[in-house]
Amino acid sequence: MAEPAARRVALLADEADLAGFRRHARECLAGGVEPSQVEWRVASRAEPDLFGHGAGGECSPTAQESSTPIKAPAFFVALAERAALHTDTNRFGLLYRLLWRLVHDNALRHDPLDADRQQVELMARAVRRDMHKMTAFVRFRPLAGAEGQPLQHVAWFEPEHHIVEATAPFFARRFAQMHWAILTPERCVRWDGQALAFGPGANRSDAPPADAAEQLWLTYYASIFNPARLKLAMMQKEMPRRYWKNLPEAALIQPLAAGAAQRERTMVEQPASEPARRRPASSRALAVSARPIVVRAPGSLAELRTLTERCRECPIGAHATQAVHGEGDEQARLMLVGEQAGDREDLLGRPFVGPAGQLLDRALERLGWPRDRLYLTNAVKHFKFQLRGKRRIHKTPAQQEAAACLHWLESEIAIVKPGAAIALGATAARALLGRDVPVMRERGQWSTRADGLRVLVTLHPSALLRTEAGEQEAAFEHWVADLALAAVDAQG
Numbered sequence: 001m002a003e004p005a006a007r008r009v010a011l012l013a014d015e016a017d018l019a020g021f022r023r024h025a026r027e028c029l030a031g032g033v034e035p036s037q038v039e040w041r042v043a044s045r046a047e048p049d050l051f052g053h054g055a056g057g058e059c060s061p062t063a064q065e066s067s068t069p070i071k072a073p074a075f076f077v078a079l080a081e082r083a084a085l086h087t088d089t090n091r092f093g094l095l096y097r098l099l100w101r102l103v104h105d106n107a108l109r110h111d112p113l114d115a116d117r118q119q120v121e122l123m124a125r126a127v128r129r130d131m132h133k134m135t136a137f138v139r140f141r142p143l144a145g146a147e148g149q150p151l152q153h154v155a156w157f158e159p160e161h162h163i164v165e166a167t168a169p170f171f172a173r174r175f176a177q178m179h180w181a182i183l184t185p186e187r188c189v190r191w192d193g194q195a196l197a198f199g200p201g202a203n204r205s206d207a208p209p210a211d212a213a214e215q216l217w218l219t220y221y222a223s224i225f226n227p228a229r230l231k232l233a234m235m236q237k238e239m240p241r242r243y244w245k246n247l248p249e250a251a252l253i254q255p256l257a258a259g260a261a262q263r264e265r266t267m268v269e270q271p272a273s274e275p276a277r278r279r280p281a282s283s284r285a286l287a288v289s290a291r292p293i294v295v296r297a298p299g300s301l302a303e304l305r306t307l308t309e310r311c312r313e314c315p316i317g318a319h320a321t322q323a324v325h326g327e328g329d330e331q332a333r334l335m336l337v338g339e340q341a342g343d344r345e346d347l348l349g350r351p352f353v354g355p356a357g358q359l360l361d362r363a364l365e366r367l368g369w370p371r372d373r374l375y376l377t378n379a380v381k382h383f384k385f386q387l388r389g390k391r392r393i394h395k396t397p398a399q400q401e402a403a404a405c406l407h408w409l410e411s412e413i414a415i416v417k418p419g420a421a422i423a424l425g426a427t428a429a430r431a432l433l434g435r436d437v438p439v440m441r442e443r444g445q446w447s448t449r450a451d452g453l454r455v456l457v458t459l460h461p462s463a464l465l466r467t468e469a470g471e472q473e474a475a476f477e478h479w480v481a482d483l484a485l486a487a488v489d490a491q492g
């Protein structure tokens, strides 16, 4: 009776040990070891006695075996690189079997329907998809470091396959200037601006919790959500549910989807808007940079002031005297948002101190709302004007200028955390609600944003200043009645 062939144990260093697989496969092929005789094991999941190299010994090549060139077809090499990272525990055995058969049967190279080949292709596809999802769904959060140390960004992610090493170079290229770490249950990777370092897995609780920047990202996500384009099945295909638990924006999907039909009807009923002109590069960059990974939201109004002062994200700032910051109670329950600083505000550096501000003061007095219990600010922080002789004539900010300024307003909202806001005029309403608002139709109405902020829409005080002399008092009374709808919030 023929001796049964000795079994070989091919021991791999870890789940993603592709180099180990290549080496063992080459050695076993060269030694004529049939696929059924090789037992593929991974050190990290092997029982202790297996470190003694198993009953038949490891594949350990003779000098002749290791120098024998094995010609694997190029398609196999590419497939194996990905399929080897699949979580299926039989993947190495399958890969070696396919390689053995390809080497011994040339015709197989031209049979794309071969069952082993198809299975390997499915595995490779699943791994590629998981890698793609990792590049799309990792969400970094800033981690306060020690004094003088660079800010760290840390993300928690749960991949389906063993893809951390294979995907890490993408993040190193994409976020080369940042110091970051991605923690996963199986492997962690760190980038210090120079090199990638890998380590064992971590717990979700090792990653930092949400911060103000995340609120900014959620607001941005909610504002770009287009109800008319909602295709839930497609969305879930692109963003499978298994990733949702680590995606902050996933919590918004259900409420946004629930309100989509109503929002779509509102959109359809609105008059057509002027097509927007092409946005300059600076505001395009802003739209992308609104993600928390690149924007660290200011943590205080003082920090916000310093940053706003330097802002040149649109051309207005270069011509204005100074940025006009919001002012008032930093814990106000009610925020009033105007359009932009006027001539006087620009000179004094305070909001609502010119003619429109005086009218607002009159209304506040009538309502019995102390101005210093509210927070007053503008959608646009600099004064936009046109020179006519020596006079600076107010110019309405363009949509892209207001869009470039939006993140300052959202930062103020994230810091002050008002329960409600009053949008004074169309520019403020658009900034707060992320859509064109027909002010005359929606005045006196509340809308609730995805982040829970309630927004009351009414006219800008300058609109009252422009009404016919005989109608001004009635217009003022109507306006005060609109504002009074926020009385509960003003007292809060």
Ligand code: URA
Residues within 6 Å of the ligand: 337, 338, 339, 340, 341, 342, 345, 350, 351, 352, 353, 354, 356, 357, 378, 460
């Ligand atoms: N108009 C505004 O919208 N804001 C001001 O601060 C002044 C006038």
